[in-house]
Amino acid sequence: MSDLLAARAQMALSLGFHIIFAAIGMAMPFLMAISHYRWIRTGRRVYLDLTKAWSRGVAIFFATGAVSGTALSFELGLLWPGFMEHAGAVIGMPFSWEGTAFFIEAIALGLFLYGWNRLKPWTHWAVGLVVGISGVLSGVFVVCANAWMNSPAGFDWVAATASTPGHAINIDPFRAMFNDAWKAQTLHMTISAFEATGFAVAGIHALLFLRRPSPFHREAFTIALAVGAIAAIAQPLSGDLLAKGTAERQPIKLAAMESHFETSARAPLLIGGIPDEKTGTVRYGLEIPGALSYLAHGDFNAEVKGLNDFPRENWPPVAPVHYAFQIMVGCGMILAGIGALGLFLLAFKRWRPLLYHRRYLVPCVLATPLGFIALEAGWTVTEVGRQPWIIYGVMRTAEAVTPMPGLVVPFLLFSAVYVFLTGVVTWLLWRHIATVEEKYPSAREGA
Amino acid sequence: MLFVVIAFLGVSLFLYCLLGGADFGAGVLELFLGKSRQEAQRKIIDKAMGPVWEANHMWLILMVVILFMGFPAVYTRVSVNLHIPLTAMLVGIIARGCSFTFRHYDAVKGRSQRAYTAFFVFSSVWTPFCLGVVMGALVPGGIDPAARDYASAYVSPWLRPFPLALGLFTVCLFTFIAAVYLVGECPGDDGLRRSFARKARWASVASIVSGWIVFAGAHADGVPLLAEFLGFGWAFAFMTAATACFGVLWVALYRDWIWTARVMVGAQVALILAGWFQVQHPVLVRMPAGDLTFFNAHAPAATLNQLGGALLVGSVFILPALLWLFLVFKSEEGEEKPVVG
Numbered sequence: 001m002s003d004l005l006a007a008r009a010q011m012a013l014s015l016g017f018h019i020i021f022a023a024i025g026m027a028m029p030f031l032m033a034i035s036h037y038r039w040i041r042t043g044r045r046v047y048l049d050l051t052k053a054w055s056r057g058v059a060i061f062f063a064t065g066a067v068s069g070t071a072l073s074f075e076l077g078l079l080w081p082g083f084m085e086h087a088g089a090v091i092g093m094p095f096s097w098e099g100t101a102f103f104i105e106a107i108a109l110g111l112f113l114y115g116w117n118r119l120k121p122w123t124h125w126a127v128g129l130v131v132g133i134s135g136v137l138s139g140v141f142v143v144c145a146n147a148w149m150n151s152p153a154g155f156d157w158v159a160a161t162a163s164t165p166g167h168a169i170n171i172d173p174f175r176a177m178f179n180d181a182w183k184a185q186t187l188h189m190t191i192s193a194f195e196a197t198g199f200a201v202a203g204i205h206a207l208l209f210l211r212r213p214s215p216f217h218r219e220a221f222t223i224a225l226a227v228g229a230i231a232a233i234a235q236p237l238s239g240d241l242l243a244k245g246t247a248e249r250q251p252i253k254l255a256a257m258e259s260h261f262e263t264s265a266r267a268p269l270l271i272g273g274i275p276d277e278k279t280g281t282v283r284y285g286l287e288i289p290g291a292l293s294y295l296a297h298g299d300f301n302a303e304v305k306g307l308n309d310f311p312r313e314n315w316p317p318v319a320p321v322h323y324a325f326q327i328m329v330g331c332g333m334i335l336a337g338i339g340a341l342g343l344f345l346l347a348f349k350r351w352r353p354l355l356y357h358r359r360y361l362v363p364c365v366l367a368t369p370l371g372f373i374a375l376e377a378g379w380t381v382t383e384v385g386r387q388p389w390i391i392y393g394v395m396r397t398a399e400a401v402t403p404m405p406g407l408v409v410p411f412l413l414f415s416a417v418y419v420f421l422t423g424v425v426t427w428l429l430w431r432h433i434a435t436v437e438e439k440y441p442s443a444r445e446g447a
Numbered sequence: 448m449l450f451v452v453i454a455f456l457g458v459s460l461f462l463y464c465l466l467g468g469a470d471f472g473a474g475v476l477e478l479f480l481g482k483s484r485q486e487a488q489r490k491i492i493d494k495a496m497g498p499v500w501e502a503n504h505m506w507l508i509l510m511v512v513i514l515f516m517g518f519p520a521v522y523t524r525v526s527v528n529l530h531i532p533l534t535a536m537l538v539g540i541i542a543r544g545c546s547f548t549f550r551h552y553d554a555v556k557g558r559s560q561r562a563y564t565a566f567f568v569f570s571s572v573w574t575p576f577c578l579g580v581v582m583g584a585l586v587p588g589g590i591d592p593a594a595r596d597y598a599s600a601y602v603s604p605w606l607r608p609f610p611l612a613l614g615l616f617t618v619c620l621f622t623f624i625a626a627v628y629l630v631g632e633c634p635g636d637d638g639l640r641r642s643f644a645r646k647a648r649w650a651s652v653a654s655i656v657s658g659w660i661v662f663a664g665a666h667a668d669g670v671p672l673l674a675e676f677l678g679f680g681w682a683f684a685f686m687t688a689a690t691a692c693f694g695v696l697w698v699a700l701y702r703d704w705i706w707t708a709r710v711m712v713g714a715q716v717a718l719i720l721a722g723w724f725q726v727q728h729p730v731l732v733r734m735p736a737g738d739l740t741f742f743n744a745h746a747p748a749a750t751l752n753q754l755g756g757a758l759l760v761g762s763v764f765i766l767p768a769l770l771w772l773f774l775v776f777k778s779e780e781g782e783e784k785p786v787v788g
Contacts, residue, residue, distance in 0.1 A: 056552055061550035066501055070544075071537045073511045077526030078533055084515055085523040089746035092516025093753045099505070099512040100761035105502040111775060113499040117777055169745075173753040223659045358621070404530050405602055411535070417541060428553055435554040 006407035007079040010414050011430075014068065014075055016376055017418045021065030023375060025105070026139045026190065027197035027227070028058045029112075029132030034223050036128055040121045046215045049440035050258055054220075057432050059113055063434045064425055066106065079407070082400035083390050085264040086168050088392060090155045091148045093173040098141035105134040113224070141195065142175050148384065151181035151249045152391050166395070168265045180249060184242040185382070191231045191238050192378060196371030198228020199335055203368025206361040208433065214438070225355075225364065226346060228371065229339030234320055235332055240295065247296035252393060253385035257283070257325040258292055260306050262447075267304035269294040274324060277318045280308060291447035316387045324380035331374035448755035452517045453741055454508060455758045459725065463506035465624060468617075470496055470503050472625025474543065474571020475617070475618060476646060479563065480631050487639060488563075495632040497551060501626070502769060504544070520744040521731045525581070528590045528604050532580045539574030542566050548752050572618055572648050579617030583610030587668045588733040612664030614658040623650035627696070627712045631705035644700045647708075651693055675726045685722035691714045 001009075032054050039047035073095075077084045104413035108130040108410045115124045121179045148154075148275040154176025160166035201224035209217035246254045254260070260267060273285020290300035297304070307315060340366075347353040354360060390397040401407075473492045480488045515522035526533065543566075550563035584590065584605040594600035624649035633639040665672035676682045692715045699708040732739040747752060 001584065019566060056554070059552050060548060063501065063544050066504070067541045067544035070504065070508055070540055073508055074533055074537055075524070077515060077522050078530050081523040081527045085519050086524070087749040090510070090521030092519075092746070092750060093757065094759075095752055096512050096516055097756040099508050100757065100765065102508060103502065103505040103761070103765050106505050107765070107772050108771050110498040110502055114776065171749050188606060195468065295522040345485050402527055405597060410530075413538065417538060420544060421541070424549065428549060432552075432554040440553075444755055 001408045001411075003405060003407040004401050006411040007401045008397065008406070011075065013411075013415060013418060015383075015414050016379065017422070018065065018068040018072055019375065019379055020372060021061050021068060022135075022139055022195035023066045024061045024140075024197050026132070026135045026193040028054065028061070028201075029128055030194070030229060031201065031223055032058070033125065033129050033132060034123050034227075035219070040125060041063050046169045046219050046442035047441045049216055051225075053216075053421060053432075053436055053440055053443075054112060058428060059109075060425060060428055060432075062109055064421060066102075068429060069102070078310040078410075079402055080390065080400040083395065083403050086166075086306075086395070087148075087391065088175045090168055090171050090173065094141040094144040094148075094177045098138045100142060101134045101138035105131055105138060108134060110355075132361070136193075137188055138172055139190060140267050141185045142324055144179075144182045144187045146382070147181035147185040147315060148176055149390065150185070150392050151179045152176075152387055153179040169426050174181050181245060184238065184245045187238045188235070188242045190380070191195075192375050195228055195231035195235055195332075195335060196375045198224050198226075198231060199338075199364075199371040200368050202380065203230055203365050204433070206267050206364040207368075208436075209356065210358065210365070212436075212437070213356075214443045214445055216440060221361075221364075222346070222355070225339075225342050228335070229342045231341035232332070232335040232371075236336060239329075239332070243295055244298070247304070250386070251383075252307065252310045252319070254296060254317065255305060255307045255310075256318045258304075258323040258382060259318055259322045260292065260304060261308050263303060263306040263309050265303045266290045266294065266301050267296075269295065270322075275318050275322050275329075277315070312389065321381055321385045324344055324384065326379040328374045328377035331370040331377070332357050335367060335370055335374070338363055372373070417421070448751045449741070449745055452513060452745075452757040453457075455755075455762075456513045456517070457720070459509045459513065461534075461717055461720055463503075463510065464621075464720065465713055466499070466503040466574070466722065467472060467506060468621035468716070469625045470500050470629045471543075471571050471575045472621035472623065473619075473629065474547075474567055475575075475622040476629070476643075477568045477571070477623055479646060479649075481642070481759055484639065484642075487636075488642070491629060491633050491639060491643075493551060495629060498546070499772060500544075500547065502772060504540075508557045513754065513758070517746055517751060518731065518741075518744045519746055521739050524590065524732055524734075524739060525585070527582055528594075528600060529581055530594075532577050532584070532605050532610075535720055536574055536577035538582065539570045539577060543570035543574055546570065566583045574631065575617045575621050576614040578607050579614035582617070583613030583664075585732050586610075586727065587665075588672050588735055588738075589734055591735050593736060608664035609661070609668040609670055610664075612657070612661045616654070616661045619650060619653040619657040620719075623647060623654045624712050624716065626650050627700070627708050630700065630703075631709065640703070644703075648697065651696065652727040655690075655693065672726070676722070682722045682725040685725065689718035689722070692718070701764055 021397075032051050034049045035047050035054065038044070039051055106143075106434040107129050111119065111127045112124065112131055112154075117126060119127065154174065155168040156170045158164075158167055174254055202221050203223060205220040207219045209221055235343070253411065258270050259273060260270070261275075263282040266289060267414055268287035268289045270282060271286040271288070273282040275282045293302040293304050294300045296302065307318065340356060345351045345360070388396050388398070390400045456679050477489065477492065489668075511522075514525075546563045546566035546744060549568060553559060553563070584607075586605060587609050589604040589607060591599065591604070626643050630640055630643045630647060633643065662673055676686055692711045696708055698704075698710045699711060727733075729740040729742055730738040731741060731744060746754070
């Protein structure tokens with residue numbers, strides 16, 4: 001394993017691990033706020049139980065997210081000093097705001113978790129909401145920084161010469177943060193957090209409800225499903241916005257996502273298919289004529305640039321980006337379908353009992369991991385699709401990596417830590433779920 | 448704005464050492480709980496740290512952000528040459544935060560508690576030790592950007608007497624801070640209070656001894672620490688005052704003057720850092736071919752203005768919120784809202 005590959009693998013692993021906890025940290029407080037609101041309003045036991053049970057589970061995820069996020073703020077420098085040396089001054093602003101938001105989140109979380117019986121009910125509720133708002137904001141700020149890597153702005157780059165290394169001048173941190181990609185990317189990421197968390201929580205409670213119907217699991221399922229479903233229906237729209245922007249800013253990434261090798265007008269949308277980078281062909285794909293042109297440029301006859309228009313050394317790895325994109329879209333479609341049906345059933349009182357019918361719950365159980373699979377796949381698309389660049393068009397990933405040899409050692413170390421932690425967190429969640437009935441009365445009564 | 452940024456860096460470091468330090472130290476203290484009343488002592492620690500530990504560690508994140516936005520050259524230099532101790536510290540941070548939370552939130556309080564505690568205690572010693580090593584490695588000038596072979600570039604900058612001694616001192620000092628803090632966290636239980644006060648006295652002895660080891664380490668490393676302290680008027684005054692605080696502290700611990708003791712500990716940490724600052728200033732990283740200083744390693748003015756602005760605005764939100772958090776957990780618990788159906 002080369003040092004560059006080890007560094008990339010460690011970064012991918014750390015981000016891929018952290019993103020799950022970050023997404024839960026963004027969305028879960030809002031689910032709790034809904035349940036908490038109902039508890040204060042109705043005084044019904046089930047909402048109190050639910051808010052408490054969720055918050056106990058979530059505390060575990062929060063802590064894991066906080067420490068893995070702390071690790072990431074160091075790993076950026078440990079692995080990519082060449083990047084941070086120049087990017088720090090340009091794109092530090094969203095990081096400094098992220099630090100602030102994260103701080104507020106940690107304070108509010110402490111207040112929320114330990115604030116039962118110490119804060120007035122509505123104050124306590126508002127503090128819970130602050131956890132969610134600051135969680136979403138810190139996610140938005142971090143994704144702003146990532147958007148800048150895809151769509152660099154707010155500086156001029158002086159290329160390296162024999163005597164001086166490359167460096168940034170005329171730095172404008174404000175323009176760097178609010179680059180062309182920030183809106184679409186932050187929107188897409190934020191919605192995905194709600195979609196993934198909503199469906200994962202709904203799926204778990206659907207399973208428990210199937211095993212033993214109770215008001216606890218029914219209410220939990222309903223709240224989580226409603227949040228996940230709204231997000232799942234909104235997500236294709238934000239995805240479209242992002243795809244159109246990507247077509248403008250990073251045509252090569254879009255070409256890789258679609259395995260689109262030859263520039264053509266009326267470009268087809270490829271569904272499935274096995275791309276072959278060497279020959280520039282795709283086998284077994286299903287093509288929808290003109291659809292890619294429409295999605296990328298809003299016109300069925302528009303020209304879409306193909307990979308062959310770009311020098312070979314600037315290609316991202318085509319197959320992984322293509323597969324990841326297909327997986328993301330596929331999972332997203334399934335969730336949008338399940339979500340639309342769910343919202344329909346929920347909207348009409350006479351159909352609502354069908355929401356808790358086996359025929360609907362079982363697909364929900366099966367869909368439990370799909371949101372997070374889509375989230376990871378989407379992250380792969382944006383990160384691997386940007387390769388070989390770390391700052392698109394400005395700095396190559398290979399130029400940014402630390403000179404320290406033997407990076408395979410920290411990679412293996414972090415892999416071991418994260419694999420172990422994943423196991424422990426899963427086990428803890430299972431133990432938490434297994435004791436819900438014993439701890440919370442509303443999880444015992446029949447529905 | 449450069450001075451605003453430097454001030455925030457200093458304040459963050461101080462608060463991290465004090466609040467984060469108390470948090471780390473509480474973990475170290477679990478090593479010395481003794482045979483009797485282990486559970487009660489652990490409960491005190493859990494109760495005192497549970498609501499605030501995440502917020503206490505945010506000061507570290509703030510320091511990292513200030514460094515990489517305000518002083519990117521320092522952040523990168525340190526990240527490259529101190530990769531090994533930094534990675535070791537990260538593993539400690541992860542293990543510590545997770546095991547502490549898992550211990551509290553595991554739905555079944557069974558045998559697994561012992562495993563969490565073991566991880567928690569070990570990482571509570573390990574992490575501040577690594578932190579001290581990293582801080583110490585900035586001083587003796589072992590970080591050399593020109594070094595090419597593995598040992599001199601990545602190992603010898605930190606594997607030397609001064610950083611190791613500072614790591615040891617950090618652990619002792621943090622334990623001391625924690626013990627003094629916890630003395631005030633067991634109201635109505637004289638036995639526990641006396642036991643934490645006894646630990647505080649032992650930790651103060653350990654801090655003084657390890658403080659002398661730091662001076663010895665400095666001597667062995669060619670850092671003229673003692674001479675510098677004696678030469679610079681202020682640094683000498685700071686250190687003398689810090690040592691004098693021990694005297695007041697001992698009395699305060701015997702007499703149960705809880706807030707006097709806490710203020711003294713805070714003053715000590717501030718004085719030690721001020722003394723260190725006085726000796727180092729304006730150098731951040733000492734290097735053979737030209738040091739990185741506050742004045743030659745900072746980001747362009749546009750960036751510093753943004754950073755300073757963000758810190759000033761951020762502190763308007765953070766500081767009152769933090770104060771509220773601490774106050775709420777000093778208040779008594781109220782009644783639970785009644786359940787209707």
